[in-house]
Amino acid sequence: MPTTAAQLGTKSAALERKVRTGRVGLKRWLGPDYRLGFLFVLPIVVLVLALVAYPFGYAVYLSMTRKYVGLPPVFVGFENYVKLTFDGFFQRAVVNSFVFTFGSVGVKLLLGMGMALVLTSQIRFRSFWTGVLLIPWVAPTVVSALNFLWIYDGSLGVLNYLLVKVFRILPQGVGWLSEAGTAMASVIAVNVWRGFPFFGISFLAGMKAIPGELYEAAAVDGATAVQRFRHVTMPGIRNIVIIVMLLSTIWTFNDFAIVYILTKGGPGGTTMVLPVFTYEMAFGAQRLGEAIAAALYMLPPLAFVIIVLARHMRRGRAK
Amino acid sequence: MDSRLKDLAEKLDAGLIARREFLRKAAVVTGGTAVGLKALEGMARAQSQTKLRVWLFKSFVTAGNDLLAKQIETWAAERKVQVEMDWATFGDREQKFVAAIEAGNPPDMAEMNYQGPSRYKPALRDVTKLAKDVAAVRGGLFPYAERVVNLNGQFFGVARLAFGGGFFVRKDLLDAKGVKLPKVYDPDVVEMAKKTQDPSKDLWGFGQTLNRSDDGNGYMQNILWNYGGGVWDKDGKPALNTTFQKQNLEAIKFSVDTIQKHKIQPPGVMGWTDVHNNEAYMAGKLVSTNNGASLYYAMVAKKHPLAEKTQVILTPGGPAGSYLAAGAYNWGIFNKSKHAELCEDLIRWVEDEKRFDEYTKASIGQAGSVYKSRADKPYWKTDPNFDGMLQNILRSVWVGYPGPFSAAAVEVQAQYILCDMAGRVVVGGLSAEAALKEAHARVEEIYKIRGGKV
Missing domain, CATH: 3.40.190.10 (Periplasmic binding protein-like II)
Incomplete structure (x- = not known):
C-alpha cells in the first residue's frame, strides 16, 4: 500500500520526538554540556588508552603466550601462571618479596617516626640535621647500592673493618651478603637506609600541622610525653602514616635495583624477590611470556594495596 | 651571475665604488659562497653516506677495546662508511639484544658471546660462507668454538676469540x-x-x-x-x-x-x-x-x-x-641489516691476521685462539703466564658437553x-x-x- 504524505509526516514527527527524548535523557543523565565534556576528555582518554590500556592489555596477552626472543608468540592460555604457581623457586621469591617488603616498611616506620619526633623537638641545627637525614633519599639508588656493596664486602668492606679492626667487636669479618642469616637483613637495611627519610619528612610535615594548643592542653591535663604522643600526635598524623606506609609498600615491593646490585637474588635464592625473578626470567632465561606472567602475578596484592590507598584518600578528602 | 656581484658591477660601471672596493667586496662574496657550497656539499655527502650500526663488547681489557674501535674507524674511513659504535658490557649485553630484537631495531652487526648465535638465531643472518672462508685459511675452528657458531650445519656467527x-x-x-x-x-x-x-x-x-x-x-x-x-x-x-x-x-x-x-x-x-x-x-x-x-x-x-x-x-x-x-666470542650480522656485504667486509678486515695480532698483543692473553693456526703464534711464548692461558683454551669443551651444544x-x-x-x-x-x-x-x-x- 502506498504511503501517504500525512502518514510520512506522522512517522517523521514520531522519530524526531524519539530522538529528542533520547537527547533529553542523555542531557538529563550526563548534563547539558555533555558533548563538550566528551570533547574535553577525549585527548586524555586516547592518551590513557594508548599509553596504559594498550600496553597493559598487550602484556596480559603476552603473559598467556610462549614468547621467545625474535619469534612470534604462541597462545598457551593460563599455562604460564599454572607453571609459576608450582615453581618452588618462584614460590620462594614470593615469600622473600613479602619478607623484604614488610621487613623494610616496618623498620622505616619506626625510624621515620623517630626522625620526625627528634626534628620536631628543640634541637640545635635542626635545619642542618633535616638536610643531612634527607641525603639517603636524595642519593641515586644505584650509587647507594654500589656503596653498600663495598661497605658489606667481606674482605675489603668498611663494615667488617670497623667491627673487627677498629672496635674489635667481632673476631672475624662477616659475609654480610653471603650468609643465610644476614643476606636478607643486609638488603633490607639498605632499603631502610634509603627509604626512612621519606617517612620522617612526611611525618614531620604532619606533626607540624598539629596545633600547639592541643599539646598545651594535654600538658595542662597532666599527660606524659608518651600519652601526648599516643593521644595527640598519632591521631593527628594517622592519615599520613597510612598513606606513607601504603606508598612505601608499593615502592618496596617493586624495588629491583638494590637487590639486583647487591646480590642478584643470591646466594642460592636467599634474597630472590619478584622483580629480580621477573628480570632474570626475561633476560636470563629469555622466556618473555613467563616473565610477564611473573610480573603480573604481583598485580593482585598490589592492586589491593592501591585500592585501599585510593579509598582511604577519598574518604579523607570527603571528611 | 650572483645578484650581489651583478649589483657591484653596476655600481662600478656607474662610478659609485672604486675598483679596489669592487675587488674586495667581490672576493668576500665569492669566497663566502664557495665556503657555503662546500659546507652544503659536505652535509649532502654525510647524509647520503652509508651508516653502519655496530655493537661491540666492552671487556675489562680496555686496551683491546680501544684498539678494536680504532681498527673499525680506520676501515670506515677507508670504505667511506659512517659507523656508529655502541658498547655493551657483561651486565647489559643480553638486555640490549633482547630489547633491540623485540623492538625490531637491532644493529647491523654485533660482537656476541657464545650464547648469541643460539639465542638470537631467528634474528641473525646465515653467514656460513664467510665463516667457512675465514676458518679455512686459519686451519679450521677448534671443536668448542665450532659448536657455538655452527648450528646444525648453518653458521650464525663468525668466531673471533675465546677469553683466555x-x-x-x-x-x-x-x-x-x-x-x-x-x-x-x-x-x-x-x-x-x-x-x-x-x-x-x-x-x-x-x-x-x-x-x-x-x-x-x-x-x-x-x-x-x-x-x-x-x-x-x-x-x-x-x-x-x-x-x-x-x-x-x-x-x-x-x-x-x-x-x-x-x-x-x-x-x-x-x-x-x-x-x-x-x-x-x-x-x-x-x-x-x-x-x-x-x-x-x-x-x-x-x-x-x-x-x-x-x-x-x-x-x-x-x-x-x-x-x-670455553665459548667463542663471535660476529653476528642481523637479518634486518641492509648492508650485509659491508658487515662481511668489516669482519674480514678486523679478522685479518695482522690486525688480529695487534689486538692479541694489546689484550695480554685475553684473545684466546678459536682458530687452530692462531694457537701456533709466537706471541703465546712471549710470557710464561700465557702458556697456561693458551693450554686452558686448547683443552676446552663446550657448554652441554658431553652432549651437544x-x-x-x-x-x-x-x-x-x-x-x-x-x-x-x-x-x-x-x-x-x-x-x-x-x-x-x-x-x-x-x-x-x-x-x-x-
Missing part, C-alpha cells in the same frame, strides 16, 4: 712455604691453601665464589666434569640427578667443603660477584683464584707489584680429569642453576642430595621447554 684465563697463584707465597703448584683441586689446592693462608692476616688460600656470577657458573660447570659428572649426558638429556648423580654429589660436596669444612675461602665469598675475586687478589688477600686473563691484564697494565709474583697455570682438575668450558644448555648457564644449587647447600642449609634434586627438576623443566636442539 686460568688458575692464578701467588708463586712467591708458595715458594716461601715450599709448596708445589697444584694440579688437582683435591687434595692439591686444599693443601696448598691450608699451608699458605693466614686468616689472622686476612690472607685466604682460595677465592672462588659459588654465587650467581659468570665465575661461579664456570667453576661449577668445570668441577662437575672434573669429578666425572655434568648437567647433560652424551645424548644431551638432563643427567644431574640421574646418570651422573654420584659424581655430581661428590663435586658439590667438595665445593661446599672448601668453604665450610676446609675453611680455605674468605668470609663473604658466597656473596661475591665477578669482580670481587679480582679485587681481593689484587689487594693481596688471596693465594689463588680462578679468573679470566683480564686479571693479569689489570695487574700488568697498572704495573701492580703482584703481576711478577703471579703464575697463571692450568685450571686444576679432579678424579676424572681436568675440564674447562644446545639452547637448553645455554639457558641452564644463563639462569645460574648450578650456582643456585651450590648456594642452596652453603646458605640455604639443604643437603647436597636435596639441592641436586631441586636443580635437576629445573634443568628438566628447561629441557622440556627448549628440547635438546640448538
